[in-house]
Amino acid sequence: MADVDITSQTMDGMGPHGTKVGLLRVLGPAHVWALGVGIVLVGEYMGWNFAVGKGGAYAALIACWFAGILYSCVAMIDSEVTSTVASAGGQYTQAKHIIGPLMAFNVGLYLVFAYTMLEAANAITAGYLFSVVAQMTGHAGDLDQRPFIILVIMFLAWLNYRGVLATLTFNLVITAIAFCAIIILFLSTSGVLGGGIMEHAALFEGHELPYGWIGVLAAMHFGLWYYLGIEGTTQAAEEVRSPARSLPFGTLAGIMTLLIAATLTWFMCSGVLPWEYLGDGVNGSVAPLFDTARLSGSTGLLWLLGFGTLFATLASANGCINDASRAWFAMGRDKYLPGWFGAVHPRYRTPYRSIVFLVPIALIFALGAPLDQVITFSILSGLLGYTFMPLNIILFRRKWPLDTIKRGYEHPFHPIPAITLLAICSITFFAVFLGYGTQLVAMIGFYIVVSLWFHFWRYRFVNRGAQFTMPWPKPRGY
Amino acid sequence: MDLWNWLEYGAWGLSALLGLHMLVDWLKTDSTYSEDVLTSSREGELEAMAEEHKAH
Numbered sequence: 452m453a454d455v456d457i458t459s460q461t462m463d464g465m466g467p468h469g470t471k472v473g474l475l476r477v478l479g480p481a482h483v484w485a486l487g488v489g490i491v492l493v494g495e496y497m498g499w500n501f502a503v504g505k506g507g508a509y510a511a512l513i514a515c516w517f518a519g520i521l522y523s524c525v526a527m528i529d530s531e532v533t534s535t536v537a538s539a540g541g542q543y544t545q546a547k548h549i550i551g552p553l554m555a556f557n558v559g560l561y562l563v564f565a566y567t568m569l570e571a572a573n574a575i576t577a578g579y580l581f582s583v584v585a586q587m588t589g590h591a592g593d594l595d596q597r598p599f600i601i602l603v604i605m606f607l608a609w610l611n612y613r614g615v616l617a618t619l620t621f622n623l624v625i626t627a628i629a630f631c632a633i634i635i636l637f638l639s640t641s642g643v644l645g646g647g648i649m650e651h652a653a654l655f656e657g658h659e660l661p662y663g664w665i666g667v668l669a670a671m672h673f674g675l676w677y678y679l680g681i682e683g684t685t686q687a688a689e690e691v692r693s694p695a696r697s698l699p700f701g702t703l704a705g706i707m708t709l710l711i712a713a714t715l716t717w718f719m720c721s722g723v724l725p726w727e728y729l730g731d732g733v734n735g736s737v738a739p740l741f742d743t744a745r746l747s748g749s750t751g752l753l754w755l756l757g758f759g760t761l762f763a764t765l766a767s768a769n770g771c772i773n774d775a776s777r778a779w780f781a782m783g784r785d786k787y788l789p790g791w792f793g794a795v796h797p798r799y800r801t802p803y804r805s806i807v808f809l810v811p812i813a814l815i816f817a818l819g820a821p822l823d824q825v826i827t828f829s830i831l832s833g834l835l836g837y838t839f840m841p842l843n844i845i846l847f848r849r850k851w852p853l854d855t856i857k858r859g860y861e862h863p864f865h866p867i868p869a870i871t872l873l874a875i876c877s878i879t880f881f882a883v884f885l886g887y888g889t890q891l892v893a894m895i896g897f898y899i900v901v902s903l904w905f906h907f908w909r910y911r912f913v914n915r916g917a918q919f920t921m922p923w924p925k926p927r928g929y
Numbered sequence: 930m931d932l933w934n935w936l937e938y939g940a941w942g943l944s945a946l947l948g949l950h951m952l953v954d955w956l957k958t959d960s961t962y963s964e965d966v967l968t969s970s971r972e973g974e975l976e977a978m979a980e981e982h983k984a985h
Contacts, residue, residue: 470969470970470971471965471966471969472962472966472967472969472970473969473970473971474970538972538973539972540972544972585933588932588933589931590931590932590933591931594933594937595937598937598938598940598941598944599937599940601940601941601944602940602943602944605943605944605947605948606943606944606947608947608951609947609950609951612951612954689972781972784968784970784971784972785972790968791968793968793970794964794967794968794970795967795968795969795970796958797958797962797966797967798958803951803954803955803958804955807951807952807955810948917971918972920971920972920973921973922973
């Protein structure tokens with residue numbers, strides 16, 4: 452056995468509570484921004500346009516802004532709670548402290564499923580992008596996408612295994628390039644710099660709301676795609692240098708970035724591509740921003756948006772591996788799952804067993820499941836997580852009012868954001884039920900079964916006394 | 930065989946190397962350090978340290 456004493460002066464202060472090897476606190480607000488925006492930005496490059504197919508271009512804009520309100524509430528609520536409960540596991544740890552173990556177990560699973568499925572979807576997309584590039588460069592026949600799908604997952608898992616600073620610095624660089632590509636495309640095609648190519652009036656005439664208001668409701672399902680994953684910033688809580696400052700700053704800057712990127716994306720793509728083509732993400736416009744760049748006639752923009760699409764896909768998969776492994780690790784550390792998963796690599800200071808364990812699961816879904824099903828399960832798990840948040844913040848404020856615990860950030864207008872979030876979640880559940888009712892029922896059935904398993908079997912192994920770690924006063928009313 | 934066929938083989942090979950690297954390092958780490966050390970991470974370290982600072 453190696454002689455390890457990480458509580459010594461040469462280490463970074465880990466010691467209280469008996470930690471000898473813990474996650475490394477090296478991240479700043481920019482990394483938090485890169486984690487949140489990096490996971491989401493691929494939704495601007497592809498996926499959101501299914502909302503156009505459901506209800507037309509205006510329906511996609513309404514969905515974009517309503518989903519924007521939903522996620523602004525998510526970002527505000529998350530910022531307040533996470534700046535106070537600054538631990539790996541994010542919403543899982545919040546649920547554990549504020550609501551109770553069963554809710555925490557479910558929220559932990561929502562997180563792992565949402566991120567692992569999204570990682571698989573991103574790897575499938577990256578494989579597809581490689582095949583498109585192969586076709587464009589004159590490759591005869593179909594490219595075997597499998598080695599590229601596997602390489603994306605293995606490379607990003609390897610990066611995550613080796614350390615969080617390099618992982619999220621990589622995300623910062625490629626996410627910034629992908630975001631700048633959207634801004635440059637907007638400046639080049641909207642008429643701000645040189646001649647514009649937008650034809651909104653001509654393209655919208657007679658197609659304002661092709662399926663009426665029910666189409667607007669149905670579009671809400673894919674409206675989530677503009678922002679899905681911004682809540683992932685909370686998973687960095689145990690690795691940022693100053694959680695009370697960095698987490699709210701990174702998360703709120705992230706949602707502002709996404710509101711701008713989503714609106715610009717809708718404006719550019721709906722002004723160039725006919726709605727029937729734009730709304731068909733399978734046989735029509737798979738990557739609408741890339742298609743807009745193609746129609747601009749500029750080779751430079753074509754390459755820029757091509758790289759933007761690939762970078763956004765890689766950043767999303769990278770952030771998903773980071774977040775899923777932290778949630779899995781946190782559950783292992785509390786013995787909600789086998790404690791073996793709660794290990795930290797003594798050299799790289801990452802939850803290495805959780806990272807490696809989730810690799811084959813992501814590979815199975817990436818190689819064996821259809822893309823739309825994988826995406827739907829990711830959205831549903833995310834939506835279940837958002838529905839928990841209003842309950843979480845209402846109980847948090849009631850049990851520990853503002854004068855009892857110092858928060859890094861206090862969100863304004865409470866309880867209006869919580870009520871708004873709950874209302875928009877209800878509408879979105881109905882929208883999802885319209886399109887994917889069977890999957891929704893199957894998913895809820897799955898969570899009921901695992902909840903029973905946790906309640907009647909697994910909970911006996913949980914280290915009940917050690918799981919509540921925050922030095923908070925007794926909750927009001929207890 | 931064009932460039933893309935070579936890239937396919939390259940992707941298979943690189944994936945195997947990266948996977949092998951993680952696996953070997955994992956086994957080496959698990960056999961070098963005790964389980965007590967590896968799973969010693971506890972939630973709430975920052976809060977605990979903040980409390981200590983207050984106490985002093």
